Amino acid sequence: MLGEGNPLAEIFFVGEAPGAQEDATGRPFVGRAGELLSRIIKAMGYSRDEVYIGNVLKCRPPGNRTPTEEEQRACFPYLKRQIEVIKPKVLVALGRVAAVNLTGQRATLSSMRGRVHYFGEIPVVVTYHPSFLLQRGEPKELKKLVWEDMKLVLRVVHGEIQKI
Numbered sequence: 001m002l003g004e005g006n007p008l009a010e011i012f013f014v015g016e017a018p019g020a021q022e023d024a025t026g027r028p029f030v031g032r033a034g035e036l037l038s039r040i041i042k043a044m045g046y047s048r049d050e051v052y053i054g055n056v057l058k059c060r061p062p063g064n065r066t067p068t069e070e071e072q073r074a075c076f077p078y079l080k081r082q083i084e085v086i087k088p089k090v091l092v093a094l095g096r097v098a099a100v101n102l103t104g105q106r107a108t109l110s111s112m113r114g115r116v117h118y119f120g121e122i123p124v125v126v127t128y129h130p131s132f133l134l135q136r137g138e139p140k141e142l143k144k145l146v147w148e149d150m151k152l153v154l155r156v157v158h159g160e161i162q163k164i
């Protein structure tokens with residue numbers, strides 16, 4: 001499963017790997033985490049059809065475990081090519097696996113949030129994975145942080161942040 005959405009999307013959301021429902025349907029983010037992601041996208045003023053949604057891994061790791069480094073390395077060229085084809089104005093890394101792959105930094109997710117990184121020339125904003133929010137019971141404090149990240153994404157889309 002490669003991804004789906006608008007091939008001319010301004011925003012490309014990158015998750016970790018398909019889950020069981022994604023594997024069964026061949027579509028990214030269609031389970032509970034997908035419903036939450038759809039709500040986030042809507043709150044940003046977009047529909048799922050207007051953005052692009054994909055994952056670092058293209059198939060589901062057994063038992064939903066975190067993908068190994070080797071699996072991430074094997075899939076990375078596909079993600080890189082997707083980004084080159086879509087040329088979004090901004091990449092949104094959902095969770096640490098996407099963040100590490102897109103920023104090249106092996107830092108904690110919290111330390112990567114709140115500023116713009118670059119994948120080549122393309123800005124990258126890092127935020128929590130929707131599954132993490134769900135696991136925590138969607139607490140207000142976490143939702144607030146994700147919303148701050150999405151506001152940063154929108155500022156990048158609107159050209160309000162320049163690369164220095």
Ligand code: URA
Pocket residue numbers: 015016017018019022027028029030031033034055131
């Ligand atoms: N989690 C992900 O990272 N990707 C999906 O497609 C679904 C859940």
